[in-house]
Amino acid sequence: MGRVPRAVRLALAALVLAGAGASWARPRATRDEPAIQAPQSDLPAFRAALRAVEADPESVARLLAHALLVHSQDARLGDAMLVLLLPEDASIPDPKAEGGRVLRLARRTEADVVAEQPAIARGFCGGTPEQDYADADLRSCPVTLDRGYSASRQGVGYPRDGEAKFFLVHPGATRPRPLTLLRVGTVWRIKDFGGLLTDVRRKTD
DSSP: OOOOOHHHHHHHHHHHHTTOOOOOOOOOOOSSSOOOOOSOOSHHHHHHHHHHHTTOHHHHHHHHHHHHHHHHHOHHHHHHHHHHHSOGGGEEEOTTSTTSEEEOHHHHHHHHHHHHOHHHHHHHTTOOGGGTTTTOOTTTOOOOBOHHHHHHOOOTTOSOTTEEEEEEOOTTSSSOEEEEEEEETTEEEEEEOGGGOSOOOOTTO
16 A cells, blocks of 8 residues: 555644544445545554654544544454554554554453444544434544543542543533543553443433
């Protein structure tokens, strides 16, 4: 696969830093829902976007929501994106995998929750329980961080040197949901996103 043009990389970085980002997934037709549509539809583009913002933990947190949305429609590509977002010890080499690595079992089990319950990822991208998350913005995935809640609910020891904690808004949850990041050298990676994966309210609830 060829090198991603510089203009594309700059556009991706601008979208992420603006808090909108793009939904990186291969267009894939289904009978009951539109596939995610975006020109930045491959792993190299996602990797370029991450490299552009990986020194900023908040931007990396937003990219996680995008990767979960992709995973809900394309588990193979979503796994490859999560491999990039997590520390290296969260994955193992696999020459058959997209990107050459696969998630370790525990991490893959977490990711599979999103495939089984796509409403989780859709809610982080603007979907609402009243519409059963069919109104999610699959093109731009506008992630909302609750800054006030994040400031008051950092938990014991936060802010902690070398770690960051953010809370993502989900309209099907009673409270914003936490994820933590770890600084690895000069870049940030996702340490724990299990707090994002609990059940959400549905239209029938």
